[in-house]
Amino acid sequence: MLAIERRNQILEILQRDKRVVVSDLSSAFEVTEETIRRDLEKLEKEGFARKTYGGAILNESFNIDLPFTVRKKANVSNKEYIADIICSMIEDGDHIMMDASSTAVYAAKHLKNKKNITLITNSIEILLELSEVAGWKVLSTGGMLKEGSLSLVGYQAEKMLENYHVDKAVISCKGLDMERGITDSNEMEAQIKKLMLESASTKILAADSSKFDKISFTRIGGLDNLDYVITDKEPADTWKQVFQSTKISLKYE
Numbered sequence: 557m558l559a560i561e562r563r564n565q566i567l568e569i570l571q572r573d574k575r576v577v578v579s580d581l582s583s584a585f586e587v588t589e590e591t592i593r594r595d596l597e598k599l600e601k602e603g604f605a606r607k608t609y610g611g612a613i614l615n616e617s618f619n620i621d622l623p624f625t626v627r628k629k630a631n632v633s634n635k636e637y638i639a640d641i642i643c644s645m646i647e648d649g650d651h652i653m654m655d656a657s658s659t660a661v662y663a664a665k666h667l668k669n670k671k672n673i674t675l676i677t678n679s680i681e682i683l684l685e686l687s688e689v690a691g692w693k694v695l696s697t698g699g700m701l702k703e704g705s706l707s708l709v710g711y712q713a714e715k716m717l718e719n720y721h722v723d724k725a726v727i728s729c730k731g732l733d734m735e736r737g738i739t740d741s742n743e744m745e746a747q748i749k750k751l752m753l754e755s756a757s758t759k760i761l762a763a764d765s766s767k768f769d770k771i772s773f774t775r776i777g778g779l780d781n782l783d784y785v786i787t788d789k790e791p792a793d794t795w796k797q798v799f800q801s802t803k804i805s806l807k808y809e
Contacts, residue, residue, distance in 0.1 A: 564623060566592075568629055570612070575611060578592045578593060578596070596611070603620050604620060621742050623705070624658065624681065624707070628658040628661065634764045634788040638663070638762050639662035641786045642726055645760065647670075648671040650670075650722075651673075651720075651724075652675050652726065653676045653677065653726070653752040654682060657728035660762070663726060664679075664682045664686055671691055674694075675693070675694050676696075676717070679708075695716075697713035697748070698716055699712040699713030699714075714751055717751040721757075724756055724758040724760060725752040725758070727753065727760070727761060727762070728762050729761060731772040733769060734795075737779050738778070739773065739774060743773075749776050750777055761782050762786045765787055783805065785806050790809075
């Protein structure tokens with residue numbers, strides 16, 4: 557196993573259990589404890605973990621941008637649930653945009669039975685997932701590959717999005733706050749999501765319940781930029797009131 561593969565697996569364990577122990581990881585991966593300590597030091601330098609005596613704990617900051625391979629395996633049941641709802645909102649013949657979030661990848665998988673879809677995305681994973689779907693028109697934004705994310709960002713991607721208008725845009729976020737609105741951990745990703753919303757007649761945010769009342773590094777836009785919020789369970793009454801006052805349709809079942 558390559559060191560980066562082992563570190564990603566350690567990060568998956570941290571995401572699930574919130575903490576790891578050096579001796580347990582040493583046995584599980586059949587490497588020395590010194591090797592595991594170096595892995596944890598690397599994860600700490602990258603901002604993903606905080607070393608403790610005998611192990612490490614997860615850095616749960618919403619400003620951290622986890623590798624896509626790790627995000628894809630987290631909260632899978634919630635993402636599948638949200639993907640089902642997204643699928644019910646997409647009709648044959650729709651023109652849609654989807655960002656490079658792991659939730660969007662699950663949604664793309666659920667959409668394969670739809671017909672005559674035109675989809676624009678900056679997600680390498682979605683492009684691969686849909687590469688053999690017949691009767692669709694799938695467009696890549698182009699742009700610069702962002703390290704660890706399987707997403708395309710930058711000037712070329714932004715210019716491409718500005719040239720199109722679609723029926724629906726589906727994006728995700730790292731935080732959703734009543735005052736600060738929709739936020740994300742990376743400026744370049746946030747700009748892509750903002751442009752997707754601006755290019756769509758119907759603007760859809762897919763955000764599981766862990767994103768509510770959280771603020772990440774950079775702002776995508778205000779709540780008034782949305783038509784729908786799709787989540788995995790019923791939010792608090794205060795959020796329901798906010799959505800009602802901003803005329804946002806809430807879907808969680």
